[in-house]
Amino acid sequence: MSTAPLQVEQRPRWRLAVWALVAAAVLAVTVWYVNSPTELPTSDRTISASTPVDQPVYVGVFAPGADFGRTLHLSGVKVHTTSNTAVRVVPLLCRGGTIGVTTAPESFCEELVNPKGETFAAGDDIVLEISSSEPAIAVIDRVRLGYRDGLQWGTHEAGSGSVVRILSR
Template sequence: MPEHSSEPALGVTPGRWLRRLALAAGAVAGLLFAWWFVTNPSSLPVRTGHVTAVTTVGRPVYVGLWSTGADFGRTLDVAGVRLRADATVEVSLEPVLCRGGSVGVTTDPAPFCRELLDPAGAELRPGDSLVVRVLADDAGAVYLDRPVLAFREGPRWGTREAGTEAVLAVVTP
């Protein structure tokens, strides 16, 4: 007859194994939620329709694509702005941050803004706006999509569309 030992057998009891599995699953779920939270900031305001502008060949025009308004309630650390356009001619596009003002369509934004900055590395606050400088050396048409901002807001970071689209006509003087 086999003898039974009074010492407990080595191993993990089923209760401990399930607890460890549940703890590991909870940790993975927590990490996935944290990753999602950090990489998915709230969307930015967008508008339907478009801004229309006309300029002459060789003359830059500044078109306001997004104004935050005094009630925006968020501060964004902008890493960069991506502009995409379909155009019948070659155009130069440059994003500009209008600090403390807004621009509709103008050839000189200085009177409407306290300061004009490169948005990359700048802080976008309530009352600021995003403007694009458009310059073409030939007559044609430009269809500008909404700008896409890469930004950080507190611990959250991501890219989001903002503002509105624009349609520009470049005519000969």
């Protein structure tokens, strides 16, 4: 009786390597796409404002035009401020209106809310509430919005910077 030698059929390893490379490329493109939304509009202009001590001033720093065409789901707003004394800066979302500079935001906004977890679209405005208990000068950089836009996530600068003078009474 004759016996045939045992043979193990080998699959070509090059196919496995090609599929691994294709999967890695698809994964890399997907990660890049998800983390690369289009940047937000910025401006080189600086908004100037002044207010007396202990009187908050509201400065609109990012109000995209009607052609914005995006709805952002905000995860937060970051603000970087340089000042000569302690200054309180709170980012807010003005719904249904825009603010230049004011001490009475209710006149311009249908609703003024914390932006975290809210949606942001054309017709809305990111506003900074700025106050201090002593005279100060605050230089505020453009805000940075953390957001989701469809499947994409990002954190980008937006709008304008500002300089606020807090005056003694």
